[in-house]
Amino acid sequence: MGAVGEEKARNRRGIRGWLNPYHYNAERWAYVFQRVTGVAVLLYVIGHLGDTSFFVGGPTGTGPSSSSWAFISGIVENSFGHLILILLVLVLVFHGINGIRLILTEFGIVFRSPSAIEFPYKPRALSSGQRSLIYIGIATAVISAIWTYLVLFEGMG
Amino acid sequence: MRESRLMLLQYATALVAVVLVSIHLVMQGVVLPYSTAISFGNILSIYRNWIYAIFLEALLVVVLVHGFNGLRIILSELKQSRPWSTWIDIGTVVAVVVTVAYGTRTVILAVFA
Numbered sequence: 015m016g017a018v019g020e021e022k023a024r025n026r027r028g029i030r031g032w033l034n035p036y037h038y039n040a041e042r043w044a045y046v047f048q049r050v051t052g053v054a055v056l057l058y059v060i061g062h063l064g065d066t067s068f069f070v071g072g073p074t075g076t077g078p079s080s081s082s083w084a085f086i087s088g089i090v091e092n093s094f095g096h097l098i099l100i101l102l103v104l105v106l107v108f109h110g111i112n113g114i115r116l117i118l119t120e121f122g123i124v125f126r127s128p129s130a131i132e133f134p135y136k137p138r139a140l141s142s143g144q145r146s147l148i149y150i151g152i153a154t155a156v157i158s159a160i161w162t163y164l165v166l167f168e169g170m171g
Numbered sequence: 172m173r174e175s176r177l178m179l180l181q182y183a184t185a186l187v188a189v190v191l192v193s194i195h196l197v198m199q200g201v202v203l204p205y206s207t208a209i210s211f212g213n214i215l216s217i218y219r220n221w222i223y224a225i226f227l228e229a230l231l232v233v234v235l236v237h238g239f240n241g242l243r244i245i246l247s248e249l250k251q252s253r254p255w256s257t258w259i260d261i262g263t264v265v266a267v268v269v270t271v272a273y274g275t276r277t278v279i280l281a282v283f284a
Binding site for chain 2: 049
């Protein structure tokens with residue numbers, strides 16, 4: 015494969031390219047997780063549309079139905095369903111805070127001014143402030159997931 | 172719609188979604204105990220409150236537009252060709268319309284039926 019072919023192949027790695035950790039920095043990992051968590055949350059939302067529709071009797075329902083709601087609650091309100099909710103909160107909170115970081119960087123709010131390239135070739139444009147938002151996102155997500163565990167399994171709230 | 176406008180839409184829906192989803196989560200386990208929050212009677216009273224019904228509809232639209240537009244962006248980056256872009260644009264619009272319609276049906280039936 016020639017140089018052009020290799021370049022094309024490198025640029026068309028698709029999802030495999032996201033998941034290859036070689037030479038990734040924190041921002042690149044945050045990019046991968048933003049997409050993975052986004053797809054995961056979208057799948058949950060679609061499922062959540064389905065389960066909440068049972069409040070009105072499901073796809074063929076005609077109005078609020080306590081029996082239909084009890085039926086779907088019996089399926090989703092258990093330890094496995096609550097584990098899914100804890101994971102949802104974990105990825106949702108990370109996705110939200112990291113998304114705010116992306117918006118701030120997109121509009122240049124948390125970027126450092128670029129400067130001449132000097133050894134050791136660290137990207138000057140990436141500020142420690144924007145990177146700390148990644149870690150704040152992870153920490154807040156973990157705390158929120160622990161809170162969710164306490165609410166769902168220990169009856170807090 | 173131009174790609175730059177669609178990205179602005181993505182950012183705008185993201186900021187609104189952060190607020191709406193935060194309120195939604197706080198309502199389920201902070202304001203009320205979780206078991207009370209998901210009880211049939213409590214949910215019915217929430218749907219029958221106009222402010223919260225409008226809030227749920229806004230949450231539905233904002234989250235689905237953000238979610239499917241985000242998926243469109245991911246798919247756009249995986250492959251570049253005119254037919255692919257056209258199909259995922261059409262698919263995104265159809266997915267948003269169908270899911271918003273289904274969710275809106277739940278809200279309308281819960282409020283009025």
